[in-house]
Amino acid sequence: MPAPLIRSNLRAMTPNPTNTHMNRTAWCAVSAMFALNGALYGIWASRIPAVAQTHALDKADLGWLLLLLAAGAITAFPLAGRLADRRGAAPVTLTIAVAYTVMLVAIGFAPSVALLAVALFCFGVTHGAMDVTMNAWAGEAEHHIGRAVMSSFHAMFSLGAGLGAATGFAAEHWGIGTGPHFAAVGTVTALLTLWIARIRWQSPRHATTTDAPLFSLPKGPLVAVGLIAFCTSMGEGAMVDWSALLIIETTTQTPAKAALGYTTFSVAMVITRLLGDQATRLMGPVATARVAGLVATAGTLCAVLSGSFAMTLTGFCLMGVGYAVIVPLAFSRAASDPNLPPGTAIASVATLGYGGLLLGPPIIGFVAHASDLRTGFGVLALLAVLIVVLAPAVRRSRA
Numbered sequence: 001m002p003a004p005l006i007r008s009n010l011r012a013m014t015p016n017p018t019n020t021h022m023n024r025t026a027w028c029a030v031s032a033m034f035a036l037n038g039a040l041y042g043i044w045a046s047r048i049p050a051v052a053q054t055h056a057l058d059k060a061d062l063g064w065l066l067l068l069l070a071a072g073a074i075t076a077f078p079l080a081g082r083l084a085d086r087r088g089a090a091p092v093t094l095t096i097a098v099a100y101t102v103m104l105v106a107i108g109f110a111p112s113v114a115l116l117a118v119a120l121f122c123f124g125v126t127h128g129a130m131d132v133t134m135n136a137w138a139g140e141a142e143h144h145i146g147r148a149v150m151s152s153f154h155a156m157f158s159l160g161a162g163l164g165a166a167t168g169f170a171a172e173h174w175g176i177g178t179g180p181h182f183a184a185v186g187t188v189t190a191l192l193t194l195w196i197a198r199i200r201w202q203s204p205r206h207a208t209t210t211d212a213p214l215f216s217l218p219k220g221p222l223v224a225v226g227l228i229a230f231c232t233s234m235g236e237g238a239m240v241d242w243s244a245l246l247i248i249e250t251t252t253q254t255p256a257k258a259a260l261g262y263t264t265f266s267v268a269m270v271i272t273r274l275l276g277d278q279a280t281r282l283m284g285p286v287a288t289a290r291v292a293g294l295v296a297t298a299g300t301l302c303a304v305l306s307g308s309f310a311m312t313l314t315g316f317c318l319m320g321v322g323y324a325v326i327v328p329l330a331f332s333r334a335a336s337d338p339n340l341p342p343g344t345a346i347a348s349v350a351t352l353g354y355g356g357l358l359l360g361p362p363i364i365g366f367v368a369h370a371s372d373l374r375t376g377f378g379v380l381a382l383l384a385v386l387i388v389v390l391a392p393a394v395r396r397s398r399a
Contacts, residue, residue, distance in 0.1 A: 023145045025199055030141045031156040032196035033093055033134045038160030039189050040104050041127060045161075046168020047108075047178050054178065055113050065120050070358055072124025073131070074351060080129035081136070081347025088203030089136035089343060094194065096133060100126035101190040108182030132350055136342045139335025140203055148285070150328040151276030158270045164189070218348040222337060224393030225330050228289070229353030231383035232326040235296065235319065237360030238380060239265050243316060246373050251309040264313050268320030276325035285329050285394045293387030296322025300381040304374050319380075326387060327353065329394040336396045 052062050084092050103123040110116035138153045164185075171181040218226035243265065244258035280288045299318025306312055330353070334345040368376035 026141045026144055026201070027149060027152070029197040029199045029201065030134065030138050030153055032193040033097060033130070033137065034153045034156040035160035035163075036097055036189060036193040037100070037127070037130050037134060038157035038162075039164035039193075040100055040186060042161035042164025043167060043182060043185055043189075044104060044107065044123070044164075046165040047171070047181065050172065050178050051107065051116070055110075055116060057113070061113070065117055068117055069120045069124035069127075070354075072121040073128025074354060076125040076128035077132055077347040077351045077354070078344075080132040081343035081345075083129075084133040084136045084203075084343030085341040086205060088205055089133050089140060090201040090203040093130060093133040093137050094197065096126055096130045097190060097194060100130055101186050104186045105179070105183045108177070108179035128350075128354075132343060132347045135331045135346050135350070136335060137201070137203065139332060139342050139346070140201075142332060142335070148277045148280040148332070150332040151273045151280065151325050154324075154328045155270055155273030155276075158266065158273060162266065162270070217352055218345075220339065221393060222334060222340070222345060222348060224390045225333050226349045226352035228387055228390050228393060229327055229330040229349050230356035231387050232296075232323050232330075233353045233356035234360035234363070234383060235300075235323055235356075235380045237357040238364045238377070239316070239319065240361070242361065242364050242368075242373065242377070246303065246377060247309065247312055249373050250307055251312055253309050257309070261313060261316050265316045265320040268317045269324040272321045272324035273328065276328060279325065280329070285333070285396065286391050288325060289329055289391035289394050290388050292322045292325050293384050293391060294322070296326075296387065297381050297384040298322075300377060300384055304377045304381070322384065333394045333396055 048062070051057075055061075057065070080092070080096070100123070103119060103126050106119040107116065107123055110119050134153075138150055141153075142149050167181070167185045171178075171185075217223075239262055243261040244255065247253050247258040247261045248255065276288070279291075283291070296319050299315045299320075299322055301315070302318060303312045303315025306315065330349055331346055334349045335342045337345040340348075364373075364376040364379065366376075367379055
C-alpha cells in the first residue's frame, strides 16, 4: 500500500478531526525524525570516554574536538534553513538523516585524531542541519494537524537521546568497540525511523534571496524569541556540566548520588514535554511560557538556596519542568513567522539558542570562580525571570 500523500497547510491552526489518520501519520513521521536525531546524538555522547581513551585524548584535546562539533552545527544552521525553504523541509530532513548516520559511523571507525576531527565536524554539521530542518517539518505538521504538538516532538528527541545513551551503557558492559556499536545501532535505528517516516509529505517551498547574509541572527520580533531560547539553552547547558558539582559542593553527597541531579532534570523534561502541548492548548503559548519561566525560577532558587540534597533534587526537577516547553514554543513561533520562511526563521532562533548552550557552562564557571557555584547558578534564576518577561514573544502571529 503506497504511503499517503499529505499536503501541509500553513495557513491556519484549526483542528481537523476528519483527517485523524492523516494527522496521526504525520505526527509519527516527524516524531521518528526527532527520535533519530536524539538517538544518534545519545549514542555518541554515551561513548565520549571510550573515544577519548581510544585516541589517547587529554581534556584539552577533547575540548577542542567538541568545539569543532559545535562549530559544525552552527555553520549548518543557516545553510540548512535556506535548503529547507528552497527544497522542502521533509525531503531535506530525510536526506540529512542518512548523512547524519554515516557521520556517526565515521566517528566510531576513525583511525586517527585528524580524521576523528573531520568526522566530528561533519557530525556536527549534519546534527545541526537536521535540527533545523526537522523543526521546520514539525512546524508544517503542527499547522496541518491544527493544534499544538511541537512539545511532543521534542519529547521524542529526549526519549531518543536517552535510549541511544542506554545502548552505550550496554556496549561498554559487553566490551563492544565504538565502531561496531555505532554502525550496528545507528544503522538499525536509522532504518527503523526512516521506514516510519516514509510518508510522501509535500512541503511548501519558499523563495529566498541570494544576497541575504549567510549567518544571520533573529531580527524584529524574533529577537525576543531567540533570547527566550538562549536563556533556556543556557540553563540546559549549565545543568549538563555543573549540576553534579553543585550537589557535591552544597550537600556533601558522593559523586554517585550527585549524578542523580541531571537524571532527575532529564526525566522531568521528558514527562513535561509529553504533557506540554496539552498545557499550551489549555492556556495558550504566552501563559504557558510565563508559567514555565516562573517554575524554572522557583526551581533554580530552590536548588541554590536549600543546602539539602532532597530540596536540590526538587529544584532540578522544577527546572526540568520549566525549561521543557520553552524551546518547542520558540520554534513553533519561528515556524509561523509572517515575515520569514520557516527554515530561515528557525535557523536564526536556533543560532542564538545554541549560543546559550555553548556559553552557559563557561559563564557559570567564570562566575563560580569569581565567587562560588551557588552564585553562578543564581544567574540562571535571573535568566528564567527574563523568560517570564519575554513570554509574549511566543504568541503565534500567522493567521
